[in-house]
Amino acid sequence: MSDNVIVGAIAQPEPGHRLAELYADKPVQRILCYTDSVRDVQLNNVAAFGVGLLRDLTERNAPFHTDFRLDLVQRHGNGHASDKLTAELLGKYDQVWFFGIQPCDLPEQDQPENELTGPEVAALRAWMDAGGGVLVTGDHSNPKPPGADPALDELLNLGRAIAHRVPRAGELRVWEGLPDSSIEFSHNTHQPDDRGSDINNPIPMDADHHPQQLILKRYLPSGRPHSLFSGKRGPITVFPDHMHEGQLRIPDSYPAEVWPSGPFGQPKPEIVARGTDKRNGSVYGVVSTYDGHAAGVGRIVADSTWHHYFNINLFGFLTEPAVAAKLGEYYVNLALWLAPPRARQQARARMLWWLVNHPVVRMAFGNPAADVGRTALGLLASVTNPATAHDLAWPLPTATDLPAELALGGQLVAYWQELNSTADTVPSPAELIDRGLRAAAEEHAAKLRESLARTENLSESIESGLRLTAS
Structure with missing residues (x-):
């Protein structure tokens, strides 16, 4: 039996009826996917780094009580820093999902504003403090490009430029140093396939139909996982895999001016899902959360890599409807949990x-x-x-x-x-x-x-x- 049959038609009072105020229209969550790579990150189902499958899985699996709309904005779509984050742009959206590629400012290459500027950070802070939700991602680190600030580490994380200054969220990932893309110092969550493929190669491993298995944090007394990984038919333990993911970070301290408190105390971020390196058994954080609603501000989800959302890592699951359905549930949970x-x-x-x-x-x-x-x-x-x-x-x-x-x-x-x-x-x-x-x-x-x-x-x-x- 389909959900539509169970839900049925939702009764709506006539305009002016005394109960009209109790009837709630279905809210539409507007999600901004923000990137700085015009060439790589596209809103289609073909590009390797596209987010078209992510959009489809999220919008098509929307529950009866909420709808979703995903848009993509390119920071450099009409020239360098042509589409910055402003109060006006942010005001159109309930959430921002960061899918950045660039590592830093590069003035010598005519890219002085790859990173968020002061006014952008201020606009984000005001928007997040008013309840806006944020997904922050990146990937592994690469060698620092020529012309970068000499004070920066020799290894810079992909996605650092537009994410490391995002209030609170920027503190939840490692943006400089290891892990990188080398076999020795990377984080490899590739699930081995049945053909003996080398797990250190992106193809076919990224695009196959074998997901990684997550280790989920469980909460007492129910033993349920975090809301992000709660599925209709049990916990969501499958996730796209990748051979060199980035690394999550839990701050060492929580100054009040950055991490506010509420009537129930000061909420703090926590890692809610971990993955396993298939080469050596090491365990890494994959997803962390910050419940800002408990302090009157927006929620945050941090992810070790945007490969968990890109087409290349979702292609293989088109032939595995059970896995695709669970991933669709996760993306819906993500959009619901981050909602203001x-x-x-x-x-x-x-x-x-x-x-x-x-x-x-x-x-x-x-x-x-x-x-x-x-x-x-x-x-x-x-x-x-x-x-x-x-x-x-x-x-x-x-x-x-x-x-x-x-x-x-x-x-x-x-x-x-x-x-x-x-x-x-x-x-x-x-x-x-x-x-x-x-x-x-x-x-x-x-x-x-x-x-x-x-x-x-x-x-x-x-x-x-x-x-x-x-x-």
């Missing part, structure tokens, strides 16, 4: 509206809130992954002991009560979510207090019972 809070709230409101109007859930109303939530979670399992469902049940950036079925059920009951109300005023989706979570929290606390009351004198009861059985 306002877009995530709109998507959440749309999902709640769909659930409260779905025949399966409507039949559960009148039962306890936890039963309503359990019914909704079962329905969600057919159309989304566990992480998205959990995010719907508990939208706050902190852990909770509140059962997911009760948290979600409380919100749906609040919606249902409003759908059956005749009051002149209608709360906003945020107000209903707040009302539902508070009701769920109080119900859970009442049950805990009742359980505590039953067990307070348990020691005395045990002692009395043991005396009785011994007599």
Whole structure:
């Protein structure tokens, strides 16, 4: 059964209806792929370094509650630094995915602004502080080109020019020094094929249908991976491979002026997926995340290489639909996770509206809130992954002991009560979510207090019972 059959038509109130404010239009996530290589990085399905397959897998696998649109902007598309990052350009997008090639400024080669300028960094900082999401990538290092700043390392990372000054995100990758592209000092995640191909060669290894297997961080108590790698049919453990990836970095310190704090503390980046070097068994970070939403700023994902997104590393999976489907899920998860809070709230409101109007859930109303939530979670399992469902049940950036079925059920009951109300005023989706979570929290606390009351004198009861059985 397809997701469209399960989702069905989403009921929309008539314009001017008292419930019209609760209906949420499907948000569209606008994603800017930003590059500095006019020749290599193209928005098509043919070029080796193209991102056409990435675009197709992301847009075609969009869930029922959010759509995606990927655009590509070339920094030097109309001449050197002709298309810089400005507040106006950034204002058109919710996310920026950096796919840079150039290593540094090269004034002697008439390339003085390969790197982001001060005004660009300032515009990015303001945009990111307002919730804009960033994917930052690069690749291995190459020898420093002639004319580069003598103070720079002799090895410079591909992609360094447009990424190393991105606020916060630039600190999450190694931009100078090793690893390089040599066999001795590279990071090789190529999965060996069944023909005995040399894993140190890009072809056929990059373009084959054998993905690398990831080692995922798991979170207690559920044991689930990070939301990026949560799939409808289990964790996403497959990823494109490459013979010389770059390296992630976790900062040594977190000054407050760079890494802000929020009501739940100071969020810090973490590595959530690792890969294995197939030559020596070494383990490297592949993907890291920074949940800026917990501090009121944008989220960040850092990746060891843009080869995880380019056509050349995706071509082989066109004949492996199961792998392609999992990669499509990852790209969708990436776009959803990086979405600004306002877009995530709109998507959440749309999902709640769909659930409260779905025949399966409507039949559960009148039962306890936890039963309503359990019914909704079962329905969600057919159309989304566990992480998205959990995010719907508990939208706050902190852990909770509140059962997911009760948290979600409380919100749906609040919606249902409003759908059956005749009051002149209608709360906003945020107000209903707040009302539902508070009701769920109080119900859970009442049950805990009742359980505590039953067990307070348990020691005395045990002692009395043991005396009785011994007599």
